[in-house]
Amino acid sequence: MEIQLYNTLTRNKETFKPLKQGEVSIYNCGPTVYDTPHIGNYRTFIMNDLIRRVFEYNDYKVDQVMNITDVDDKTIRRSREEKIPLKELTLKYEKLFIEESEKLNLKRPDHLIRATEYIPAMIELVGTLLANGIAYKASDGVYVNIEKVKDYGTLAKLDLSHDSHERIANDEYDKENARDFAVWKFKTPDDGDVSWDTPFGAGRPGWHIECSAMAMNVLGPTIDIHTGGIDLIFPHHTNEIAQSESATGQPFVHYWLHGAFMTVSDEKMAKSKKNFLKLGDLLDETISPLAYRYWLLTAHYRSPVNFTFEAVRAAQTALIRLLQLVGTYPEGGKIDSSYKNRFQEFINDDLDVPQAIALAWELVKDSNVSEPDKRATLIDFDKVFGLKLDSAPRIEEEKIPEEIVALAEAREEARQTKDWKKADALRHEIESRGFTIKDETTGFKLRSS
Ligand code: AMP
Numbered sequence: 047m048e049i050q051l052y053n054t055l056t057r058n059k060e061t062f063k064p065l066k067q068g069e070v071s072i073y074n075c076g077p078t079v080y081d082t083p084h085i086g087n088y089r090t091f092i093m094n095d096l097i098r099r100v101f102e103y104n105d106y107k108v109d110q111v112m113n114i115t116d117v118d119d120k121t122i123r124r125s126r127e128e129k130i131p132l133k134e135l136t137l138k139y140e141k142l143f144i145e146e147s148e149k150l151n152l153k154r155p156d157h158l159i160r161a162t163e164y165i166p167a168m169i170e171l172v173g174t175l176l177a178n179g180i181a182y183k184a185s186d187g188v189y190v191n192i193e194k195v196k197d198y199g200t201l202a203k204l205d206l207s208h209d210s211h212e213r214i215a216n217d218e219y220d221k222e223n224a225r226d227f228a229v230w231k232f233k234t235p236d237d238g239d240v241s242w243d244t245p246f247g248a249g250r251p252g253w254h255i256e257c258s259a260m261a262m263n264v265l266g267p268t269i270d271i272h273t274g275g276i277d278l279i280f281p282h283h284t285n286e287i288a289q290s291e292s293a294t295g296q297p298f299v300h301y302w303l304h305g306a307f308m309t310v311s312d313e314k315m316a317k318s319k320k321n322f323l324k325l326g327d328l329l330d331e332t333i334s335p336l337a338y339r340y341w342l343l344t345a346h347y348r349s350p351v352n353f354t355f356e357a358v359r360a361a362q363t364a365l366i367r368l369l370q371l372v373g374t375y376p377e378g379g380k381i382d383s384s385y386k387n388r389f390q391e392f393i394n395d396d397l398d399v400p401q402a403i404a405l406a407w408e409l410v411k412d413s414n415v416s417e418p419d420k421r422a423t424l425i426d427f428d429k430v431f432g433l434k435l436d437s438a439p440r441i442e443e444e445k446i447p448e449e450i451v452a453l454a455e456a457r458e459e460a461r462q463t464k465d466w467k468k469a470d471a472l473r474h475e476i477e478s479r480g481f482t483i484k485d486e487t488t489g490f491k492l493r494s495s
């Protein structure tokens with residue numbers, strides 16, 4: 047079955063065509079390990095995980111790379127503020143990121159790689175850009191001359207008519223200020239000992255060159271899919287394309303996928319606003335990481351979502367109910383092929399996971415599918431959902447003594463003949479023996495009280 051993906055490059059949904067039949071190469075911009083990720087970051091990482099799972103569900107061999115940004119302006123600034131070596135800071139937050147990713151049941155990428163371990167590849171790439179005249183040396187670093195880059199800014203649909211041809215040393219800047227950007231930053235006193243020697247001067251890589259070098263070093267000059275949050279379209283991904291394509295002369299990425307942002311109380315998350323929530327803050331409110339994951343499955347990755355505790359609590363209630371149901375369904379069933387087909391159609395339609403979740407609930411309510419088959423089908427869906435439905439605790443149906451069942455049947459008969467007095471007496475009899483009886487449309491239900 048075909049997979050459709052919305053490609054930021056063309057602003058269209060396209061049929062996915064892999065570079066190699068049956069295989070998909072994916073590069074995800076990973077965390078900058080200078081602090082605990084906030085729950086907005088995890089929205090993007092959950093999107094990455096869903097993309098991987100959808101391709102696996104379609105029997106693709108996935109080769110997924112995620113980088114760990116362990117050297118950049120932010121990490122260096124923080125290590126200086128905390129007066130600890132850069133490595134000590136970044137290892138601490140990398141470990142935390144891996145632990146939290148496991149709690150969210152994110153599959154580990156095939157290559158989770160640190161920028162500091164790919165410095166030679168970055169130096170080589172900067173060397174190529176200098177050699178072919180795309181980059182030039184300035185007093186504080188090596189810069190890419192965006193005027194020399196073929197089709198600079200297509201991804202972000204930049205209007206370069208007012209280009210002032212200035213330089214920007216910072217990794218982050220806005221779209222209105224497209225300028226020559228740094229691929230190598232010469233050593234400054236603030237960088238401490240974070241520096242590498244190169245033929246073009248000692249210093250450290252810019253953030254953008256890191257991803258270009260790592261992606262191409264592991265996956266080759268052209269890759270199938272590259273992802274990130276929507277904020278990375280400019281300048282980060284725009285500059286990645288510029289550097290990579292100028293160096294290789296080949297298309298860098300076929301499909302660019304970007305996830306929408308999550309806001310809190312309709313505001314951008316910011317430390318100054320105190321709405322900067324971490325997974326730990328959710329746990330303090332007894333919200334599990336998997337409930338947060340479930341909540342995000344109910345929104346499409348390209349739709350902005352607004353976090354409220356109320357919404358996530360409702361998601362947690364729904365997840366618990368689903369786990370309880372799977373827990374009561376007997377094992378030994380088979381996957382319902384009609385539901386599986388519909389499921390695959392949804393997820394292959396640019397990851398329409400919210401529809402797939404709605405389908406799971408439709409299945410639960412469908413009286414034409416047996417309980418064992420429901421279980422088998424839901425556990426199959428969970429290959430994509432990643433909600434650990436197969437670990438739902440088994441809830442054994444209670445064994446009700448035969449004489450109590452006989453009393454309940456007699457009461458049912460009395461009700462059918464409208465002998466309410468007898469029916470009441472039998473109800474009292476059942477209750478006095480420690481059981482409760484509830485009338486449902488499909489008949490009575492007995493429980494020990
Ligand atoms: P960083 O660790 O800052 O490099 O960010 C990691 C990822 O999180 C990037 O792909 C960002 O685009 C993404 N991101 C940052 N803030 C949000 C947010 N509020 N909602 C969704 N994704 C976000």
Ligand code: ZN
Binds near residue numbers: 074076257282
């Ligand atoms: Zn990146």
